[in-house]
Each structure stands twice: as structure tokens, then as C-alpha cells.
Amino acid sequence: MDRLVINDIAQAAHVSKTTISRYLNGKYEYMSQETRDRIKQIIESTHYRPNKLASSLKSNRSRQIGLLIADISRPVSAILVRGISDICSESEFTPLIYSTDGDLEKERNRVENLLDQQVEGILVNPADYIKSIEAFENRNIPFVMIDRKVNSDHFDSVVTDSKKATLKAVQHLYGQGFRNLALFSENPVNVSTRFERIEAFSDFYKAKINNNVEKAIFIIDPKNQEQVERYITGLVAESKGSIPAIFTVNELCMLSVLAAVQKLGLQIPDDISVCGYDEWPCAPLITPGITTIAQQSYEVGAQAAKLLISKIDKMEGQDESAPVCHVLKSSLIVRGSTIFNG
Amino acid sequence: MDRLVINDIAQAAHVSKTTISRYLNGKYEYMSQETRDRIKQIIESTHYRPNKLASSLKSNRSRQIGLLIADISRPVSAILVRGISDICSESEFTPLIYSTDGDLEKERNRVENLLDQQVEGILVNPADYIKSIEAFENRNIPFVMIDRKVNSDHFDSVVTDSKKATLKAVQHLYGQGFRNLALFSENPVNVSTRFERIEAFSDFYKAKINNNVEKAIFIIDPKNQEQVERYITGLVAESKGSIPAIFTVNELCMLSVLAAVQKLGLQIPDDISVCGYDEWPCAPLITPGITTIAQQSYEVGAQAAKLLISKIDKMEGQDESAPVCHVLKSSLIVRGSTIFNG
DNA sequence: TTGTATGCGTTATCAA
DNA sequence: TTGATAACGCATACAA
Numbered sequence: 270m271d272r273l274v275i276n277d278i279a280q281a282a283h284v285s286k287t288t289i290s291r292y293l294n295g296k297y298e299y300m301s302q303e304t305r306d307r308i309k310q311i312i313e314s315t316h317y318r319p320n321k322l323a324s325s326l327k328s329n330r331s332r333q334i335g336l337l338i339a340d341i342s343r344p345v346s347a348i349l350v351r352g353i354s355d356i357c358s359e360s361e362f363t364p365l366i367y368s369t370d371g372d373l374e375k376e377r378n379r380v381e382n383l384l385d386q387q388v389e390g391i392l393v394n395p396a397d398y399i400k401s402i403e404a405f406e407n408r409n410i411p412f413v414m415i416d417r418k419v420n421s422d423h424f425d426s427v428v429t430d431s432k433k434a435t436l437k438a439v440q441h442l443y444g445q446g447f448r449n450l451a452l453f454s455e456n457p458v459n460v461s462t463r464f465e466r467i468e469a470f471s472d473f474y475k476a477k478i479n480n481n482v483e484k485a486i487f488i489i490d491p492k493n494q495e496q497v498e499r500y501i502t503g504l505v506a507e508s509k510g511s512i513p514a515i516f517t518v519n520e521l522c523m524l525s526v527l528a529a530v531q532k533l534g535l536q537i538p539d540d541i542s543v544c545g546y547d548e549w550p551c552a553p554l555i556t557p558g559i560t561t562i563a564q565q566s567y568e569v570g571a572q573a574a575k576l577l578i579s580k581i582d583k584m585e586g587q588d589e590s591a592p593v594c595h596v597l598k599s600s601l602i603v604r605g606s607t608i609f610n611g
Numbered sequence: 612m613d614r615l616v617i618n619d620i621a622q623a624a625h626v627s628k629t630t631i632s633r634y635l636n637g638k639y640e641y642m643s644q645e646t647r648d649r650i651k652q653i654i655e656s657t658h659y660r661p662n663k664l665a666s667s668l669k670s671n672r673s674r675q676i677g678l679l680i681a682d683i684s685r686p687v688s689a690i691l692v693r694g695i696s697d698i699c700s701e702s703e704f705t706p707l708i709y710s711t712d713g714d715l716e717k718e719r720n721r722v723e724n725l726l727d728q729q730v731e732g733i734l735v736n737p738a739d740y741i742k743s744i745e746a747f748e749n750r751n752i753p754f755v756m757i758d759r760k761v762n763s764d765h766f767d768s769v770v771t772d773s774k775k776a777t778l779k780a781v782q783h784l785y786g787q788g789f790r791n792l793a794l795f796s797e798n799p800v801n802v803s804t805r806f807e808r809i810e811a812f813s814d815f816y817k818a819k820i821n822n823n824v825e826k827a828i829f830i831i832d833p834k835n836q837e838q839v840e841r842y843i844t845g846l847v848a849e850s851k852g853s854i855p856a857i858f859t860v861n862e863l864c865m866l867s868v869l870a871a872v873q874k875l876g877l878q879i880p881d882d883i884s885v886c887g888y889d890e891w892p893c894a895p896l897i898t899p900g901i902t903t904i905a906q907q908s909y910e911v912g913a914q915a916a917k918l919l920i921s922k923i924d925k926m927e928g929q930d931e932s933a934p935v936c937h938v939l940k941s942s943l944i945v946r947g948s949t950i951f952n953g
Numbered sequence: 954t955t956g957t958a959t960g961c962g963t964t965a966t967c968a969a
Numbered sequence: 970t971t972g973a974t975a976a977c978g979c980a981t982a983c984a985a
Contacts, residue, residue, distance in 0.1 A: 272751070274978055285956045290980055299954060321727045322673065323978035326664045327961050341696065342909075347689035354683065354710055363707055363728065368696055385663045386705065409614070524892045531896060550866045551893035554873060567684075616962055627972045632964060641970060665962035669977050 273317045281311050293319055325387065334577060335383035335391040336366045337376060338415075345520060345547050345566045346394075349416065352570025353392060360578050364392075371396045371457065377404040384408065389584075390577045395419050398459050411580040415573040416566075418461040418594065425580070427573040427595040429564045431462050434599035435469035438516055438544055438562055441601060443477060445609035447514035447542055450474060451504055453487045453497075453526055454518040466518045466546070491525040498529040505533075505541065512538070512611050517545030527555065537606045544607045557605025565597045572597070615659045624653050635661055667729065676919060677725035677733040678708045679718060680757075687862060687889050687908045688736075691758065694912025695734060702920050706734075713738045713799065719746040726750065731926075732919045737761050740801050753922040757915040758908075760803040760936065767922070769915040769937040771906045773804050776941035777811035780858055780886055780904055783943060785819055787951035789856035789884055792816060793846055795829045795839075795868055796860040808860045808888070833867040840871040847875075847883065854880070854953050859887030869897065879948045886949045899947025907939045914939070 275293075279286040284304055291299055292308045311317075325331040336353060338346050350366065357364045365383060369376040376396045383391055390411045395401035395418075402421050405412045414426035442450060452470045454463050467486060474482040487500045504513040517523040523545050535541045537557060548563035572595055583590075617635075621628040626646055633641055634650045653659075667673040678695060680688050692708065699706050707725060711718040718738045725733055732753045737743035737760075744763050747754045756768035784792060794812045796805050809828060816824040829842045846855040859865040865887050877883045879899060890905035914937055925932075 275980095276978080286979075287956060287981080288954090291955090294980080301954060304954085318723065318727050320668075320729060320978055322664055322668045322729050323961090324980075325961095326662075326668055326963090326977090327979050327981085329961075331664065340693070342690045342693035344686050344689065347686065347692075348684045350689075351682070351684035351710065354708070358709070363724075365705055366696070366708055367700070368693065381660065382705075385660050387662060387664050524896075527896050528892075549893075550870075551891075551897065554866075554869050555893065555896045556898050618962080628963080629965085629972055629974095630970090633971090636964080643970065646970085662962050665977090666964075667977095668961090668979090669963045669965085671977075 272320075273315055275317075275319065278308070278311055278315065278317050281315070282308050284308070329387075331387040331389055332361060333363045333365055333386065333388045334574075334581070335379070335386075335388040335393075336364045337369050337379050337383075337391065337393040338366065339369055339371045339394050339396070341366065341368050343520070344549060345564065348566040349570035352567040352572075353415075353574040354570075356571050356574035356578065362389075362574075362578060364574075369394070369396055371460070373397055373400055373404075376401060380404050380408070384410075389581045392573050392577055396460070397457070398461050398464070400459075411577060411584070413573050413577040413580070416462060416569055422592060425576055425592045425594065427569050427576060427597070428461070429569060429597045429599045431465040431599075432469040434562045434564075434601065435466045435516070436473060437601045438560070439470055439473045441560070441603060442514045442516070442542065442544065442607055443473075445542075445607055446611060447512060447607075447609060448478065449504075449508050449511040449513045450478065450516065451485050451487060451513055452516045452518065453489055453500075453522045453545075455491055455522055456488050458488065463518050470516060489522065489525065491521040494525065494528060494532070497525050498532060501526070501529050501533060501535070501541070505535065512540065512542060512609070514542035514544070514607065517543070519545075520547045520549060523547070523559070523561075527559070538608055539610055542607050542609075548602055552602070553604060555606075557608075560604045560607040561602050562599050563602055564599045568597055614662075615657055617659075617661065620650070620653055620657065620659050623657070624650050626650070671729075673729040673731055674703060675705045675707055675728065675730045676916075676923070677721070677728075677730040677735075678706045679711050679721050679725075679733065679735040680708065681711055681713045681736050681738070683708065683710050685862070686891060687906065690908040691912035694909040694914075695757075695916040696912075698913050698916035698920065704731075704916075704920060706916075711736070711738055713802070715739055715742055715746075718743060722746050722750070726752075731923045734915050734919055738802070739799070740803050740806070742801075753919060753926070755915050755919040755922070758804060758911055764934060767918055767934045767936065769911050769918060769939070770803070771911060771939045771941045773807040773941075774811040776904045776906075776943065777808045777858070778815060779943045780902070781812055781815045783902070783945060784856045784858070784884065784886065784949055785815070787884075787949055788953055789854060789949075789951060790820065791846075791850050791853040791855045792820065792858065793827050793829060793855055794858045794860065795831055795842075795864045795887075797833055797864055798830050800830065805860050812858060831864065831867065833863040836867065836870060836874075839867050840874060843868070843871050843875060843877070843883070847877065854882065854884060854951070856884035856886070856949065859885070861887075862889045862891060865889070865901070865903075869901070880950055881952055884949050884951075890944055894944070895946060897948075899950075902946045902949040903944050904941050905944055906941045910939055 275286045279289050367379045373396050418426045471482045544560035546562050548561040552559040552561045617628045617631050621631050709721045715738050736757050760768045813824045886902035888904050890903040894901040894903045
């Protein structure tokens with residue numbers, strides 16, 4: 270009642286296991302139609318299934334890839350993961366998925382775990398623009414960065430156009446007449462998505478408002494609701510009649526800001542304006558509709574997986590094609606929250 | 612420049628690979644402190660890491676489990692997955708995660724794939740209360756159903772208390788004075804979470820309103836916005852002054868209903884009331900706050916993973932403990948959307 | 954067209 | 970306390 274192995278099938282079919290192995294790997298050219306049919310019939314009737322562990326070990330091809338994501342429970346991550354999964358399914362790869370919580374130590378350990386399991390490549394949402402690099406260097410498999418870049422031209426990446434999209438958003442705010450701009454981000458700020466968004470905001474702010482951009486940037490802990498309320502209260506107090514417009518760098522910040530705005534009894538957009546990352550199904554439902562930036566998260570995942578798998582398939586020839594960085598467009602979805610009535 | 616293997620370490624340490632293997636598996640009792648230190652030093656300096664594929668093959672313990680989820684991109688699924696991942700990390704198991712899209716065919720294929728990869732157990736969010744069962748029977752590894760039950764007492768499951776929670780919600784609506792109740796669900800209805808919610812609603816409806824519950828149950832396609840709007844328009848038209856109160860069985864239906872309500876320009880709760888699964892961060896932000904049922908999704912995942920892993924660990928003794936069904940409590944979070952002003 | 958023999962990198966049973 | 974040796978299930982070079 271133990272699991273069937275290749276030898277059992279060989280005996281039942283009165284051939285050697287080599288022939289069975291050939292059959293399993295589709296090498297029908299070295300086989301009479303007769304034995305081929307016989308093997309087929311036996312495999313089907315016995316429901317024999319080859320052990321992938323054994324075949325991976327022997328062939329040195331696990332057909333597994335690693336995926337290190339900051340936190341799979343975040344909605345944008347979940348969508349990105351779905352994109353990766355779908356591509357993996359098509360190519361019959363299995364993704365091994367771990368959350369790193371943006372922790373360098375966990376990230377490094379996970380890379381080791383994945384290598385131990387003989388993954389053929391790794392997709393990673395790096396914890397740090399600089400410090401993550403070390404953990405990825407001198408491994409013998411390809412790495413592709415997803416959603417976040419890393420400060421190195423040795424790695425491929427698939428990201429969204431954070432700077433352009435942020436610029437589009439603040440230009441929109443400015444165009445509407447808002448002059449009291451603020452940005453809310455969470456720490457750490459040494460991940461490319463965040464600092465690029467901050468940079469685009471800062472550049473615009475310096476060019477159009479004034480040089481004192483530091484006081485317009487708020488680093489928050491989205492779980493510390495009281496802190497967020499305090500910052501917003503301050504913004505309103507110092508506004509001198511100029512309606513504050515808040516730009517958030519991700520969904521968590523957005524939710525935190527919206528909750529605070531509600532708690533403080535402020536009206537959007539008459540008392541305060543709010544917009545930013547990420548688009549999600551509730552955005553149109555929250556009065557008066559929240560202006561958001563929609564990223565193509567599914568596509569980021571899918572393209573990254575495609576890229577990684579193509580590199581894996583080329584690996585035999587010691588692929589040394591120059592690393593590429595795919596940048597996917599994001600779109601600004603304008604809703605009532607940023608319509609200026611001042 | 613190839614990867615180091617156990618033999619390389621054995622040679623460097625002037626011992627046999629048996630000794631290295633013993634060291635790796637912590638069997639220090641059969642080893643002098645001296646060789647133990649020497650091996651430790653060599654492994655550290657060479658950064659040798661054992662190949663898990665080989666050790667899994669030999670020991671017949673892959674330390675991988677399968678996870679079949681309907682759609683990982685849904686927010687509740689992502690949270691559940693996180694619960695599973697966290698428990699797996701603690702016990703050094705790796706989850707192999709696939710989405711099934713509620714498709715029986717995919718589900719069955721995935722089970723085969725997972726078995727091919729020698730997973731030691733499978734967590735599954737079954738596609739069908741009845742038809743899924745066949746694919747799980749007579750496998751040699753434990754299965755645990757997550758979030759959805761299956762019509763069999765051969766399988767463990769970890770779910771939430773759909774009936775109780777739904778009852779609590781409709782009782783609340785009734786208590787508020789709503790008499791024009793409706794339920795919106797998506798197809799298929801042969802998954803336990805959905806039909807249990809429908810059942811609880813129906814029982815209450817028949818007991819308190821009338822026997823004609825069929826006309827109060829709407830099976831929708833959440834992506835078909837026009838259909839949802841049509842149903843709601845109908846509800847309002849036939850309401851004869853009695854405010855309709857809609858209960859939704861999941862997040863997708865909730866979003867779809869809310870979008871339709873907004874599109875139709877209906878006011879909550881004066882023209883229509885809305886409540887249901889699932890709780891999510893926007894619920895309090897949508898005017899006047901949406902009453903929801905909060906499930907402990909993270910806990911469902913975590914408990915299911917714990918259960919599965921404990922069964923795996925007991926497997927050697929041909930575990931035949933009677934299957935259990937853990938039911939986690941959900942809570943009704945009352946907000947403005949269900950406050951009766953009629 | 955098919956089979957023999959060897960090895961992938963481990964673990965485990967002996968015996969020493 | 971240690972080591973030879975034989976597996977685990979499959980793939981492949983080489984022989985026939």
C-alpha cells in the first residue's frame with residue numbers, strides 16, 4: 270500500500286525503468302508505439318505519479334521559484350502575488366512565498382531558506398534600497414526586484430512610475446488651486462517606492478511653493494491614530510485659510526489619514542483635501558470620492574514572473590544579458606476629494 | 612565554483628559524511644566535542660548549506676504543505692494566508708500556495724501537483740461542499756478544510772460561525788424595525804459559507820416575515836453592476852414605504868451593492884439599509900458607516916495550519932483521532948447603515 | 954528500440 | 970565515537 274515508484278511501473282510493463290523515464294519525459298522517439306501504449310495504459314490504470322523531489326534532485330531543476338514579499342496580507346501585495354501565481358501556473362513553476370515584514374534579517378534568512386530548497390530564481394520586494402543588495406549578490410540564480418528597486422545595476426526590476434504618478438497628482442492639486450500641500454508617508458523611507466514619491470513631491474514643492482519642504486512631509490506610524498490626528502490638527506491650525514491637501518504614499522497611510530479626518534469632523538474637500546496611493550474599491554464610495562493613483566499591481570507581478578522565468582530558461586547558456594528595469598504606468602483617478610472649492 | 616555538498620565538508624573536516632550528517636541533524640551525543648567544534652567551524656567558514664531536496668527525498672519528509680485557496684487576491688484570503696504563513700514559519704514548514712478560482716477541475720489538478728511534490732498535508736478552501744470530497748479521499752496525508760466545510764466527517768475543518776453571525780445581523784435589522792429584508796449572494800451557492808448564511812437568513816425570514824423567502828434572495832454576479840442596480844431598483848420600487856435592508860454574504864457583494872446604491876442616488880439608511888460580510892477598513896469611512904460582520908480570518912488560517920501540522924507530526928503513529936471542526940466566533944459591528952429612522 | 958550502470962546529496966543501518 | 974555502505978526515486982551516458 271506504499272506509493273508506487275518508477276520501478277513498479279517498469280516491472281508491470283516488462284521494460285526497464287529507463288524506458289519509463291523516457292516515456293515520462295516525452296522522449297517517444299526512442300520507443301515503439303507498442304511499448305508506449307502499454308506504458309500509457311499501465312500508468313493510467315495504476316495512477317502512478319512520479320516523485321518530483323527525486324526528479325528535481327537528479328535533474329537539478331526544481332521548477333520552484335522564491336517570492337519574498339513585505340506583507341502578503343496587504344491588498345496590493347495580494348494582487349501582485351496573484352499575477353505571479355498565474356504566470357507560474359502557466360509555466361508549471363511553483364512559487365514559495367514568504368513575508369519579510371520589511372525586515373532585513375528575515376529577508377536574508379529567507380533567501381538562504383529558498384536557496385536550501387533549490388529554487389531556480391527569486392522575486393523579491395526588497396526591504397532596503399541599499400542594505401538588501403548584499404543578500405542577493407553572488408548567488409547562482411537570477412533575482413528580479415518587484416515593485417521596489419535596489420541601488421545596483423546587477424538586478425532586474427519591475428516597478429511602477431512612482432515619480433511621474435506622484436508628480437501628476439501634485440500637479441493636479443496645484444492646478445486645482447491647492448497651495449498648502451503635505452505628504453504623509455510611513456517609515457522606513459529607504460524603499461524606492463517611498464522615497465521616489467517623496468522626492469517627486471519635494472521637487473515640485475520646492476519649485477512651486479517654497480524651499481521649506483521639510484515641514485510639509487510627515488512620517489507617520491499608520492497604527493498610531495492619535496499621532497496622525499495631531500499632525501492633521503496642526504496642519505489645519507496653521508493653514509490660515511488655505512485648505513490643506515494631503516498626499517499619501519500608500520494605502521495604509523491613506524486609511525489612517527481618512528480615519529483621522531473623519532474623527533476630527535473635517536469635511537473633504539472643503540476643510541481638507543486627500544489623495545494618493547492606492548486605488549481600491551472603496552475610493553469612489555467614500556464621500557465625495559477619493560482621488561487616487563492606481564498601480565498595475567497584477568501586471569507588476571506577472572511581468573516580473575515572466576522575466577524571471579525567461580532568465581531561468583536561458584540560464585544554461587550563462588545568461589549575461591544586461592539587467593533591465595520595466596516601469597509600468599500608473600494612472601491618476603480624479604474624484605471629488607481634490608476638487609477645489611476654495 | 613559549484614555548490615558545496617556534504618562530502619566536501621567531510622573531506623575538509625577529515626571525517627566521514629555520516630558524521631557531518633549527524634552534526635547537521637543535531638545528534639551531538641555521538642560525537643566528540645572536538646570534532647563537533649571542527650565541523651562547526653568549517654561549515655561556518657565555508658557557508659555550506661545542506662540541500663533540502665536531497666534530505667527530503669531520503670528522509671521522506673518534505674516539510675512542505677499545500678494550500679489551495681479560492682483566490683489569493685481577495686483581501687480576506689490574503690489575511691488568512693498570512694495566518695497560515697506565520698504558523699508555517701514557526702514550525703519551519705513551507706506552504707505551496709495555489710489559487711483554484713473555485714474550479715473543481717483546477718482543485719483536483721492542484722491536489723495531484725501537491726502530492727507530486729510530496730507535501731505532507733494540505734489545507735484547502737474547498738470549491739464545493741459535496742463534489743470536492745472525492746479529490747481528497749484516500750490520499751495518505753492529512754487534509755484540513757479552511758473557512759469552508761465539506762459534507763463528510765472524514766475531514767477536519769476550521770471555519771467561522773456563519774449561521775450565528777448571520778442570525779445576529781438579521782436580528783439586529785429586525786430589532787431596528789426593518790421588515791423588508793433581502794440577501795445578496797454570489798454563485799456558486801454550494802460552498803458552506805454561502806449556503807449557511809442563506810439558510811440562517813431564510814429561517815429567520817420564514818419565522819418572522821413570511822414564507823415567501825425566495826423573492827428576498829438575490830443571486831448576483833458582483834461584476835455585473837447593471838444587474839445589481841436593477842435588483843435594487845426593484846426592491847425599492849416594491850417597498851411601499853418599507854425601507855429595504857440588504858444583507859450581503861461577502862465583501863464582493865457588499866462592494867457591488869454599495870456601488871449600485873451610490874449610483875442610484877439612494878441614501879443610507881433613509882432610503883435603504885446595507886450590512887453584511889466582511890469587515891474591512893473602509894467600513895467606518897463610508898457614510899454613515901457600514902454595519903459589518905468581522906470574521907477572524909487570520910485566526911482561521913493560523914488554527915488550521917496548527918491543526919494540520921499537529922496531524923503531520925502525529926502521522927508516524929497512523930493518527931486516527933476523530934476529525935474536529937473548529938468554529939471561530941464572528942462579531943457584528945453596528946454602524947450607521949443599519950440604524951432605523953423610519 | 955531498449956537496458957545496464959551510475960549518480961544526484963542526503964540519511965540510516967550496520968559494524969568497527 | 971566514528972565510518973563504510975546502501976538506500977531514497979529518478980535521469981542519463983553508454984552499451985547493446
